[in-house]
Each structure stands twice: as structure tokens, then as C-alpha cells.
Amino acid sequence: MVDDLIHKKPDQAAQANMPDYSKETEVFSWAKARGLLGGLADGKLNIAHECVDRHVANGAGAKVALRIIRKNDDITEVTYDALFNLTNRFANVLQSLGLAKGERVFSLLGRTPQLYVVALGTLKAGLVFSPLFSAFGPEPLQARMEIGGARVLVTTNALYRRKVAPIRDRLPELQHVLLIDAEDDGDALLDFDALLQLASTEYNIEATEPEDVALLHFTSGTTGRPKGAVHVHEAIVAHCYTGRVALDLKPDDVYWCTADPGWVTGTSYGIIAPLAIGVTMVIDEAEFDIARWYRILESERVSVWYTAPTAIRMLMAAGAEAAKNCNLSQLRFMASVGEPLNPEAVLWSAATFGKPFHDNWWQTETGGIMIANYASMDVKPGSMGRPLPGIVAGIVERENGKLHHIDKAMCVGELALKTPWPSMMRAYLDEEERYNKCFSDGWYLTGDLAMRDSDGYFWFIGRSDDVIKSSGHLIGPFEVESALIEHEAVAEAAVIGLPDETAGEVVKAYVALNPGFRPDKDLQRSLRGHARQRLGPAVAPREILFREKLPKTRSGKIMRRLLKAREMGLPEGDISTLETDEK
Ligand code: ATP
Ligand code: MG
Numbered sequence: 338m339v340d341d342l343i344h345k346k347p348d349q350a351a352q353a354n355m356p357d358y359s360k361e362t363e364v365f366s367w368a369k370a371r372g373l374l375g376g377l378a379d380g381k382l383n384i385a386h387e388c389v390d391r392h393v394a395n396g397a398g399a400k401v402a403l404r405i406i407r408k409n410d411d412i413t414e415v416t417y418d419a420l421f422n423l424t425n426r427f428a429n430v431l432q433s434l435g436l437a438k439g440e441r442v443f444s445l446l447g448r449t450p451q452l453y454v455v456a457l458g459t460l461k462a463g464l465v466f467s468p469l470f471s472a473f474g475p476e477p478l479q480a481r482m483e484i485g486g487a488r489v490l491v492t493t494n495a496l497y498r499r500k501v502a503p504i505r506d507r508l509p510e511l512q513h514v515l516l517i518d519a520e521d522d523g524d525a526l527l528d529f530d531a532l533l534q535l536a537s538t539e540y541n542i543e544a545t546e547p548e549d550v551a552l553l554h555f556t557s558g559t560t561g562r563p564k565g566a567v568h569v570h571e572a573i574v575a576h577c578y579t580g581r582v583a584l585d586l587k588p589d590d591v592y593w594c595t596a597d598p599g600w601v602t603g604t605s606y607g608i609i610a611p612l613a614i615g616v617t618m619v620i621d622e623a624e625f626d627i628a629r630w631y632r633i634l635e636s637e638r639v640s641v642w643y644t645a646p647t648a649i650r651m652l653m654a655a656g657a658e659a660a661k662n663c664n665l666s667q668l669r670f671m672a673s674v675g676e677p678l679n680p681e682a683v684l685w686s687a688a689t690f691g692k693p694f695h696d697n698w699w700q701t702e703t704g705g706i707m708i709a710n711y712a713s714m715d716v717k718p719g720s721m722g723r724p725l726p727g728i729v730a731g732i733v734e735r736e737n738g739k740l741h742h743i744d745k746a747m748c749v750g751e752l753a754l755k756t757p758w759p760s761m762m763r764a765y766l767d768e769e770e771r772y773n774k775c776f777s778d779g780w781y782l783t784g785d786l787a788m789r790d791s792d793g794y795f796w797f798i799g800r801s802d803d804v805i806k807s808s809g810h811l812i813g814p815f816e817v818e819s820a821l822i823e824h825e826a827v828a829e830a831a832v833i834g835l836p837d838e839t840a841g842e843v844v845k846a847y848v849a850l851n852p853g854f855r856p857d858k859d860l861q862r863s864l865r866g867h868a869r870q871r872l873g874p875a876v877a878p879r880e881i882l883f884r885e886k887l888p889k890t891r892s893g894k895i896m897r898r899l900l901k902a903r904e905m906g907l908p909e910g911d912i913s914t915l916e917t918d919e920k
Contacts, residue, residue: 341684343693343716350713355582358714358723365726367759370578374613381544384551384573385424385460388612390542393421397588397615404591405450405620406633413450417615420453423533425540427458430532434489434513438463438543439550441485444598445469445478445492445501448622451517451529452598455491456608460551460570463543464489467553467565470599470914471496472891477913479504482511484565484766485553491515491529547571553766554601556701557892558914560784560802565766566601566701573609575705575760579725580610583697583709585670586641588615593633595621595644600892601701602674605760606643610705616641627655631663638667645675647829647893649682649694654828654851657689665690670712672697676894677797679819680719696721698797700783702775704760708795719819720794721787729755732789733780740778749798749811752787753780786813803897805834807842812876814897820871821846821881824864826854831887832878833901846878847900849887856883890914 355361375391376382392398398418405413415423431442442459444466446452452468459466467485469478478500482490487510492501494516501514519528545551552568580586584606592611596602611618619637623629625648634642652660671686671694678696687693697709698721708730710722724730732743732750743750756779765772775782786798798804798813805812814832821830829849834842848864850856861881868877888896891914902909 341680341718343683343687343718345713345715353712354585354587355711355726356713358711358726361582362726367574367727370727370759371574373577373581374573377542377544379544380547382547382570382573383460383463383542383545384570384609384613385457386542387573387577388609389417389420389424389457392417392612392615400615401617402612403450403453403618403620404637405448405622406637408623415450415453420457422538423454424458424461425538426533426536427454428462428540428542429536430515431459431462431464431489432540433532433536436462436464436488439465440488441465441467441553442489442491443467443469443482443485443487445471445473445490445496446517446598447471448598448620449493449517451491453608454533456598456604457612460545461540461542463545463549465550465553466604467555468598468600468604470597470891473500473599473913475500475504479507480913481555481563481565482508484555487511489513489515491517494518494520497526545570548763550763552604554604554701557600557890557894558911559890559894559896560800560898562911563914564701564768564771566704566762567764567766568704568760569763572605572704572760573613575758576605576610577613578727579706579709580606580614582711583695583706583725584610584641584643584672585712586611586614586616590614590616590640591619591638591667592616592641593619593621593637593639593643595625595630595642595648596675597892601704602643602645605705625651627652627659631659634665634668635663640667641670641672642668643672643674645893646673646678646682647676647889649673649678649686650822650829653682653685657685660689668692671695672709674699674706675892677721677815677819678719679815679822681819681823683716683718693718698722698785698795700785702762702781702783703754703758704762707754707758717790717792717794720790720796722795723793724754724795728758730789730795731755731780732787733782735777735782738777740780746791747788747796749786749788749813751801752783752785752795754783755779756781800897803833805832805842805844807834807837807844808840808875810875812844817844817846817868817872817876817878820868821848821864821878823871824867826850826860826864829887829895831895831897831900833897833904835901835904843880844876844878845904846881847884847887848881849884889916891916 403415594607695710818830
């Protein structure tokens with residue numbers, strides 16, 4: 338475990354939205370967090386009202402809400418006023434299609450301006466928004482729209498023809514398809530822009546109950562078949578609060594969340610939290626590109642940046658020079674989510690940017706950030722941080738249907754969260770049994786293994802399915818991977834356990850190299866020596882293989898289960914979320 342604490346100075350802490358974690362934890366209540374929002378009359382709550390209408394009513398309508406950098410570098414700006422009108426128009430369009438409350442509107446879009454109109458207009462109309470990932474092929478799209486009972490789909494001409502047309506007749510419930518770039522060719526497809534133009538900008542926002550369903554998000558499918566997690570309007574209480582304390586967002590910030598809109602981060606922190614706080618969001622329509630990213634950070638004067646370990650590791654592999662050549666003086670807070678953030682990456686960012694990435698942990702099911710490294714708190718590189726005020730996290734073991742709580746520091750068990758909290762999923766769509774299995778004794782069981790240190794920081798060990806048991810040791814792949822990427826040659830690593838007659842399981846590692854390193858015997862020897870020295874012979878990988886790339890989900894998570902299945906000649910299982918060039 339890394340001991341290099343990254344200290345925060347008292348004046349840094351004083352400027353944070355949450356200057357003192359312990360004090361905040363003492364005085365926190367969800368009712369108080371709800372007070373950060375406006376709310377509708379009679380205790381009703383609607384996410385879109387909080388994200389858009391409230392700011393317009395408060396006189397902030399002229400402020401830029403979205404600044405979208407198009408693929409060709411053109412800029413499209415949308416003010417809160419414009420977003421108000423556009424989302425009203427779209428809510429009217431949906432109403433005119435005769436949809437009933439709670440029906441589902443899917444989007445299959447990149448980071449285009451229309452995406453935000455669709456998401457928020459759907460919520461205004463009291464319907465359920467479900468984003469799909471635009472790189473999915475027809476099969477995964479069909480599966481998700483089927484599970485979700487999609488009534489409406491908003492997409493582009495090209496995506497429709499390539500991916501939806503082949504499965505359209507298998508989706509009888511899908512009544513309306515709206516194209517944002519429709520061509521007048523007589524198809525039974527609707528023209529999004531034309532409908533929007535005809536619709537009125539006046540709309541009485543649906544007075545939804547806090548418990549009305551708002552969002553349907555599919556999990557990443559890292560461990561198996563993706564699940565459809567159902568979230569309600571009340572979730573915004575957690576979105577807004579975590580945006581304030583875990584991302585330290587303030588209304589004056591220029592905020593950039595790099596997540597794709599097809600995943601939960603793209604909605605919770607790519608739409609809802611930042612708009613609820615009233616920031617200006619920078620949105621890049623294009624795909625990851627190192628030079629482009631640094632250019633955006635500099636020219637857009639991004640102040641808060643939320644990204645993922647897979648991107649950070651790519652920036653590291655490209656070297657610190659590129660970062661040091663830009664003026665990033667506006668950048669004041671950087672956070673990461675999605676996978677464990679190796680201590681090496683935190684230390685690298687502190688050395689390169691003069692401030693560290695703040696790791697935080699959450700899941701599709703938790704709807705929002707649950708454990709985080711906060712702006713006012715010392716960062717322990719490699720740790721996910723401490724539970725959000727209002728969240729009680731524990732380390733538990735399941736024993737014959739009962740929960741046994743492990744209170745001792747640095748003992749591994751399953752990470753559990755005391756229920757409820759506002760953004761907790763309310764169901765896995767049509768999978769009640771699977772849902773019920775996640776709860777026991779008033780706790781939600783996350784399926785991740787972790788430990789807590791004596792300061793209350795949590796350390797990720799691995800997904801319970803990925804953890805390796807070797808000669809009586811419990812080995813977390815993250816620990817081994819982090820040690821490997823400390824080696825100058827290694828860009829990324831994935832570690833699995835393989836069955837072994839004597840040890841139970843043995844550790845095997847796959848590594849992708851940084852540019853300029855040759856995958857030869859000498860390097861293999863050097864890596865094995867490094868791992869043994871860092872981890873000891875019992876934990877160090879028995880075998881280290883070189884790979885050009887590691888198999889990842891489209892949301893950037895390493896799929897260890899796939900490496901293992903391939904290694905053992907077992908069925909690959911659901912690989913609908915695997916990156917295409919890996920198949
Ligand atoms: P599925 O549940 O379908 O297998 P998934 O768990 O990858 O997919 P998500 O909900 O997108 O789907 O991801 C949540 C998981 O990602 C967490 O349970 C955890 O394993 C991992 N994760 C997220 N953030 C972190 C983090 N900061 N550190 C370590 N792991 C993280
Ligand atoms: Mg999961």
C-alpha cells in the first residue's frame with residue numbers, strides 16, 4: 338500500500354464546498370441535501386425542473402449551459418433559456434405522440450446537443466429516459482430495448498439504418514423513431530427537428546412524485562449479462578449533493594465530464610448534477626484523442642474535470658510533456674471513476690498537473706458517488722476515499738444468509754452500503770430475484786471486495802468474481818496490476834487467477850506496454866523481478882504475457898472474466914459490451 342499522502346493545505350480546504358469532512362458528516366441529513374434543490378409544489382420533484390427551469394426562474398437563463406465542441410471543431414452553445422424552450426418543445430412532442438406516464442424513451446446518440454434535449458424533455462414529460470451506447474451493434478441494442486420496453490427511440494439516420502432497421506420488426510413495442518437528421522424519404526420515421534419546430538415552447542412540467550421512475554440505466558456488463566437499473570426523480574438529491582461535495586462543483590465552474598452518454602456517469606454527472614448546480618458544461622462530441630483533450634482543457638479553461646482511469650493511463654503512456662506544454666492554470670479539481678485508479682496514476686497526476694486525480698467509487702446501481710476523495714481531504718493514492726456524508730459503508734461477509742460485519746481495519750470483505758439513499762436503484766427491471774439478492778439486513782451488497790483502514794478510507798480489492806485465492810492468500814487483482822504498472826515499461830495490466838492443483842489458483846498477468854518498449858524475454862524477466870520484489874513470491878504473477886491491448890468494455894473497464902474464459906477455453910458469456918476491435 339502506498340503511504341505517500343497527498344496533503345491538502347488549510348486554505349485549499351477552506352475554499353472547498355465541504356471544508357471539513359468530519360463536521361459535515363456529523364450535521365448531514367438527506368432532508369438538508371434536498372434543501373439545495375427547488376422542488377415543485379406539494380412535495381413533488383422533477384429532475385428537469387431542477388436542471389433547467391429553476392435556473393431560468395432564478396434569472397440565470399442567459400448563462401451558457403452547454404458548450405459543445407463538434408467533431409469539426411465548430412462550437413454549439415446552448416443557454417439555460419434555450420434549453421428551457423427546447424426541452425419544453427420536446428416534452429410537447431412526446432405528449433402529442435400520446436405516451437403514457439412512465440413509458441420509456443431511448444436515445445441512441447453521441448454527445449450531440451439533441452441528447453440533452455431528449456434526456457431533459459423526457460423527464461419533463463414524466464417519461465423515463467434510457468440512454469443507449471452509440472457504438473453498440475444491433476443485438477445489444479435489441480436486448481436493451483426489449484428489456485426496457487422502448488416506446489420511443491431518438492437516433493441519427495446513419496445509426497438507424499445500420500443498427501436499428503435490421504432489428505426493427507423484432508421490437509413491436511417500439512412505436513416511434515425520431516431522427517435528428519431525418520431525410521424526407523417517405524419512411525415511417527419522424528423528423529425530430531421538424532416536430533420540435535412545430536411544438537410550443539410552453540409546457541407545464543409534469544408534477545412527478547419523488548418516487549416516480551425517471552431513468553433506466555444498463556450496467557456495463559463487466560461481470561455478465563447487463564442489468565437494467567431503475568432510478569427515480571428523488572435521485573437528483575444525491576446527484577446534486579455529490580456534485581457539490583465529491584466533484585466540488587460551483588456555479589462558476591467550467592466542467593468537463595468525458596463519460597459517454599450511454600453509461601450512467603454520462604447522465605448522473607454528464608447531465609444532471611452539473612446542470613442542477615448551474616455550471617457551464619464543456620462537451621466534446623469527438624472520441625478520445627490526447628492532443629485534442631489537452632487543447633480542450635486549455636482553450637475552454639476547464640476548471641473541474643471528471644474522467645476515467647483508462648483515459649488517465651493513456652495520458653500517462655503518452656508522457657507528461659504534452660500536459661506540461663499547456664496552460665492548465667484554470668484546472669482546479671480532477672476526479673476519476675469507473676475502475677480502480679492505480680496509485681501510480683494519482684502520483685503521476687500530482688507531479689504532472691500539480692494536483693492529484695481524486696478517485697471516487699460508485700455503481701450504476703448506486704446512481705451516484707458513494708465513496709470519494711474530497712477536495713478538502715488528504716488523498717491516499719490507491720484509496721477510493723471515504724463514504725459520502727449520509728452514506729454508511731461497511732465491510733461484511735455473508736454467512737448462511739446473515740451478514741457478519743468486519744470492523745477490524747484492513748480486513749477484506751464485501752463492500753456494503755446501508756440502505757436507503759435517494760439515488761439507490763429501486764429495481765432491476767423485471768428481475769426481482771436478482772434485485773432482492775443484492776440486499777440483506779438493511780444493507781445493499783455491492784459485489785465488490787474492499788477494506789477500510791483505521792482513518793476510515795476504503796481500499797478496493799477487486800470484484801468478488803475477480804479475486805484470486807492462492808495458497809491461502811486472498812489476492813486482489815488491483816494490487817498486482819498497480820505494482821506492475823509502476824514498472825516503466827507497463828501502460829496497463831490485467832491480472833486473473835487460474836486453477837492450480839496445489840495452490841488452488843495461481844496469478845497470471847497480461848500487460849500492454851508503453852511506446853518504445855519491446856515485448857521480449859529480457860523485459861519479461863525484468864517485470865517478473867519487479868513484481869516479486871514489490872509483492873513477494875506468493876502474490877507475484879507466475880506468468881506475465883504481453884498483449885497489444887487488453888480486452889475492455891466499451892465504457893473502458895478491463896474484462897478480466899474474458900481473459901480467464903479464453904485462457905480456460907470456457908464460453909465467453911455476454912460480450913455485448915466488449916470493444917468491437919477485440920471481438
Ligand atoms: P456489471 O455489473 O454489468 O458487471 P459493472 O459493474 O462494470 O458491470 P458499472 O455499474 O458501470 O457496471 O460499474 C461499477 C463497478 O465499477 C463497481 O462495482 C466497481 O467494480 C467498478 N468501479 C467503479 N469505480 C471504481 C473505483 N473508483 N475503484 C474501483 N472500482 C470501481
Ligand atoms: Mg456491477
